[in-house]
Each structure stands twice: as C-alpha cells, then as structure tokens.
Amino acid sequence: MIRPSLWLKRLLPQGLLGRSLLIIIMPLVVLQMVSIYVFYGAHWETVAKRLAKGIAGDIGTVIEATRAFPEPEQQLMILAIAAAKMELDIRFVPGGILPNLPQQKPSSFLERAMAEAMDERVQRPYRLDADTFEREVVIRIQLPEGLMEVYAPKKRLFSSTTTVFILWMLGTAMLLFGVATVFMRNQVRSVRKLAIAADRFGKGLDVANFKPEGASEVRQAAQAFNLMRSRIQRQIQQRTEMLAGVSHDLRTPLTRMKLQLAMMDDQEGRADLEEDVAEMERMVEGYLAFARGEGSEKPLPTSLPDLVDEVVGRFRRQGSTIDLHSEGHVVMALRPDAMARALGNLIGNAIRYGGHVWVRVGCRGDAAEVLIDDDGPGIPAANREDVFKPFTRLEQSRNVGTGGVGLGLTIARDIIRTHGGDALLEDSPLGGLRVRVRLPL
Numbered sequence: 001m002i003r004p005s006l007w008l009k010r011l012l013p014q015g016l017l018g019r020s021l022l023i024i025i026m027p028l029v030v031l032q033m034v035s036i037y038v039f040y041g042a043h044w045e046t047v048a049k050r051l052a053k054g055i056a057g058d059i060g061t062v063i064e065a066t067r068a069f070p071e072p073e074q075q076l077m078i079l080a081i082a083a084a085k086m087e088l089d090i091r092f093v094p095g096g097i098l099p100n101l102p103q104q105k106p107s108s109f110l111e112r113a114m115a116e117a118m119d120e121r122v123q124r125p126y127r128l129d130a131d132t133f134e135r136e137v138v139i140r141i142q143l144p145e146g147l148m149e150v151y152a153p154k155k156r157l158f159s160s161t162t163t164v165f166i167l168w169m170l171g172t173a174m175l176l177f178g179v180a181t182v183f184m185r186n187q188v189r190s191v192r193k194l195a196i197a198a199d200r201f202g203k204g205l206d207v208a209n210f211k212p213e214g215a216s217e218v219r220q221a222a223q224a225f226n227l228m229r230s231r232i233q234r235q236i237q238q239r240t241e242m243l244a245g246v247s248h249d250l251r252t253p254l255t256r257m258k259l260q261l262a263m264m265d266d267q268e269g270r271a272d273l274e275e276d277v278a279e280m281e282r283m284v285e286g287y288l289a290f291a292r293g294e295g296s297e298k299p300l301p302t303s304l305p306d307l308v309d310e311v312v313g314r315f316r317r318q319g320s321t322i323d324l325h326s327e328g329h330v331v332m333a334l335r336p337d338a339m340a341r342a343l344g345n346l347i348g349n350a351i352r353y354g355g356h357v358w359v360r361v362g363c364r365g366d367a368a369e370v371l372i373d374d375d376g377p378g379i380p381a382a383n384r385e386d387v388f389k390p391f392t393r394l395e396q397s398r399n400v401g402t403g404g405v406g407l408g409l410t411i412a413r414d415i416i417r418t419h420g421g422d423a424l425l426e427d428s429p430l431g432g433l434r435v436r437v438r439l440p441l
Contacts, residue, residue, distance in 0.1 A: 020187075025177065028177070045113075056114070059088070059118075088150055090149070095145075098147065125142040137153075139152065187218070193213070194222050210222070210225075261277065299334060300335070303331050304331070309326070311347060312324045321356050323359065325359070328362060332368060334419060334439075335415075345411060346372050358430065360373075364438075371435070371436055372435040373429070374432040375431055375432045378428070378433045388409050388413050409423075416437055419439055424436045424438075
C-alpha cells in the first residue's frame, strides 16, 4: 500500500521550474477561489436579489396603478409609462387564466431570486418563463379581470460586473502566470547550467566559458564552483609534477641496482635480489599509475564495442580464453587509453582468478553496460566494497600466488567514475564474480 505522502510526492513536479511555478500558482488559485466565493456569495447574490426585487416592485406598482385608475385611457397611459421608464412591455389578456400546472422549481439562482421577489412584492399567482426568449423574461400574473403578461429584458436581471470581474480576474491571473514563468525559467536556466558544468567537470570534461549568472545565490554558488575547479586543477597539476620527480628519483637507483646485478657473477642470492628489484619496479609503477589516474587525456568519440574488442584481443593473443558478445553500436565520449586500462584491469583480474571469462557489451536504458563474468571462486558479498580500497587484497578468497599491490580494481573504478559511471560487483550466473560497468550515454 502506497503511503499518502509518497503518492503526493509522485504527483508533485520533480523539477525546480515546476515546483517554483507551483509555489506561485497555488496561492493565486486559492486567492481566486476565495474571491469567487466572496463575490458570488455576497456581492453578486445581493445585486441579483436587488435587481429581481426592482422588477417585481415595478410590476406591483403597475398592478396597483391599474387598480387605482381603471379607465381604459388611464391604463394605456400607465402601460406606456411602464414601457418608457421601466422597460416593461405589459399586455392584458381579458379573461385569461394561468394554466393549471404545478409550479416548476426554479432551476437557477436568478429564477430563485425572481420567485422570492414576486412572492414578496406582487403576492399573486404567476408563472415565470426564462427560456422561450433569448433576451426577455416573460412573467404571467393572474389578476381578477384576466391575465397580465410582462416582458422584461433579461439585462435588468443580470449585472455586467459579473462578466467584467471574471474576465479581469482570469486575465490578470494568466498575465501574472506568464510573467512568473518567464522569470522562473531564466532563474532555473542558470541553475541548470551550473549543474551541467559540475557534471561535466566531474566526468573530467572541459568546462569552457562558464560564467556565473542568475540570482545572487546562484552566482555565489557558480563562483564557488569556479574556485573549486581551479583548486582541483591546480592540485592535480602539482601532483603530476611531484610524481614526475618521484618517478625520476626512484627509477634512477633501481636502474643502477639492475646494472650492478647484471655485472655480478652467479653468486648466491642474486636471483632473489633481481626478483626483489623487479617487484619494486612493479610497485612503483602501480603507485604512480594509481596517483596519476587518467592523466591529461582528452575525451574522444569512441566506439565502446570496438574498444572492448581491442582489449579482449590483447588478452587472447596471450593465450586467454574469452567469450565476447557485443549488442549494437555504441559511440560515446571516452578517454580511450584510460578506459582501455580500466577494462584491462577488470578483465585481467577475471582471467587471473577464473578459467574462462565471458564479456558482454550493450545498452541498458540510458546507460551502456559492460558485463565481465568469470567462473572463479568469487568474492563474498560483505567484502566486495573493500576490494576497491587502495592496497587491499583478499588473499583468503583469491589465489594467494598472484602478484600486484591491490590497486587494479581501485584504478579501474576511479577511471570509470571520472567518466560518470560506476563499477559494481555481483554474483555471476557462472558461479564466480560478475563486474557490471555502467557508463551514462
């Protein structure tokens, strides 16, 4: 069962523009509803009742005047005055009788107001017809000498302020909504540009010509982003320069040691020293590769299946058994050398601990996926995040005879995350480990 809060959250807009407009629209709608309630419940109702009482009072006045002045000439003069001054077209039907039909209930508020006014001001049997004519209301009144038919213009029952009020209210609401939409779109545009710039920088892409714009708070956030970008770029540059020096300082003594070992005779312990020197070289290369990351390589439009095929081909030439299957053609912005290195680490890890490796490349939703399965011993679920930490090796669950310093998975995930994706470890249907690499398209 979905909780009401979750159901309401799903109905609300997810974007900043939609939520901002909702904040503006809701008070506007509530204000209009209150205004309409007050207008129709007080002003319009009062005006309608007064207009109905005015017509009923005029009809009552004419009836009393015709009773006071029964002469035909006098009655004609009264009817002429009613037509000229009251806009009432009154006709007598001598001996006329109202149809003996039950009085219909008023179907609208105006008919109810007119019925109340007739009962109060005229107090005679009547029938109200507001549907026969488009511009007139016919009121038939039973008198002792016959039937009186009164044709009153409907405009005497309607107030033009009603239409004017509604039009002004809707017009101003639409105008304010349009102005608010334009202003909010401009504000959201600056936030969206900041989000895009941060996402591109997080993926290692170039963020050129990014200028702070929008409200003061958004400008402040954009300026903070620019400062952060400058500090990170400066830190990366300083680290690269430092590593260049470390590389030179460490490789020089190692080279001298290798030369000295080569000039030595076959003495006891020489083979062990050569192995130690080789191990030190591998460790130095691993440390430098981990700290250097993908370097200054620029992203290029790259075919992911072709890149995976190239990496797999390199391992096949070394005698490894790998089953590769690609689904479709996927081209995306990648740093080819860095991504090849990351995939090489993952595939090499699977080859090292499994007898056979299966690799699948394809699209899943809005991301490209590379699945690497092996039939090795796998990694316990509780330890899968630990293997991504630098210098971490789970010897108890993997082959203890393997080399390395525990940086392969760390470097691979670091490169994949700089592309905006991630690498996850799962159970493989082959019984070993599955590495799922997701890269946003």
